Amino acid sequence: MAKFVFELNQSLDGYIDHQELGPPNPSLFRHFVERVRDLTGMVYGRRMYEVMRYWDEDAPDWDAEERAYAAVWRGKPKWVVSRSLKSVGPNATLVADDVEAVMRGLKAELAGELEVAGTGLAQSLGDLGLIDEYRLYVHPIVLGHGKPFFAGPRPRLRLVANDLIAKDVVRLTYAPA
Numbered sequence: 001m002a003k004f005v006f007e008l009n010q011s012l013d014g015y016i017d018h019q020e021l022g023p024p025n026p027s028l029f030r031h032f033v034e035r036v037r038d039l040t041g042m043v044y045g046r047r048m049y050e051v052m053r054y055w056d057e058d059a060p061d062w063d064a065e066e067r068a069y070a071a072v073w074r075g076k077p078k079w080v081v082s083r084s085l086k087s088v089g090p091n092a093t094l095v096a097d098d099v100e101a102v103m104r105g106l107k108a109e110l111a112g113e114l115e116v117a118g119t120g121l122a123q124s125l126g127d128l129g130l131i132d133e134y135r136l137y138v139h140p141i142v143l144g145h146g147k148p149f150f151a152g153p154r155p156r157l158r159l160v161a162n163d164l165i166a167k168d169v170v171r172l173t174y175a176p177a
Contacts, residue, residue, distance in 0.1 A: 002040060002110040004103075006122035007135035008149060009169075015146035016119070018051065021139050028137075028166035029065050037072045040110050043103070043125075045118025046082035049092070052117070056089050079106065081121055103130055123151035134174045137165065 009024070010016045024032065036042075044052065055070045062070070078092040081099055088094045095102045103125060106114060116122050116131065125131050134157065136149060157174035165171045 002107045003113045003132040004043070004107065004116050004125060004130050005113050005133045005135055006116040006126070006131050007133075007137065007171075008117065008119075009137040009139060010149045011139055011141050011143040011146075013142045013144065014148050014150075015143040016149055017143060017146040020143050020146065021141060024169075025166055026065065028169055029069070031165050033065060033069045033072060036069065036076060036115075038113070039076055039115050040112030041077040041079065041106075042115045042117060043079045043081065043106070043121065045121035046080065046085055048118040048121075049078070049080045049082070049085075049088070053089060081118075099124070100128055103128070119147060119149065119151040126154060129176075132175060133160065136172045136174075138170045138172060140168045 008016050009018065009021050011021065023029070042052075052073070055073045058067065058070065074091060076091065078088070079095050079102070080088045080092050081095045083096050085094060085096075107130060116125060122131060122134075134154075154176075156177040158177045159172065160175050161171075161173040163171045163173075
């Protein structure tokens with residue numbers, strides 16, 4: 001049975017904004033390369049998928065780590081939950097209808113971890129009881145505005161783990177209580 005994990009980088013005050021947080025430092029980037037390598041696949045909301053499509057095409061100025069990330073990202077199956085998209089890129093499946101049944105099917109049929117990315121999608125899947133863990137990569141910056149990590153209230157969570165991932169980034173892992 002697969003585990004659904006919602007994980008994103010966020011500021012100390014709980015906001016996600018990859019532009020404001022800036023690129024990860026080299027050790028954090030290596031962590032994400034290994035993290036993606038270990039995943040069974042990814043489940044994206046439309047907006048997050050559109051951001052991540054950056055990795056579909058090589059850029060001439062990428063370094064070896066960026067090329068490594070792109071290679072592992074491209075190799076993973078992706079499910080994109082969207083009613084507005086008409087098609088998705090390579091190694092991706094569009095999920096436009098019966099999202100709950102498709103997600104429950106993935107959970108039952110696959111093994112390993114499926115990363116969930118997109119706050120609205122995570123809220124919806126959490127409401128269905130499908131999110132097994134929430135992993136917050138907390139960066140030492142206060143944004144004061146933006147999109148919050150949680151799109152709405154959640155039932156009480158319990159701390160499962162806390163890890164220093166890079167010299168100044170802590171990963172907090174919570175599960176439903």
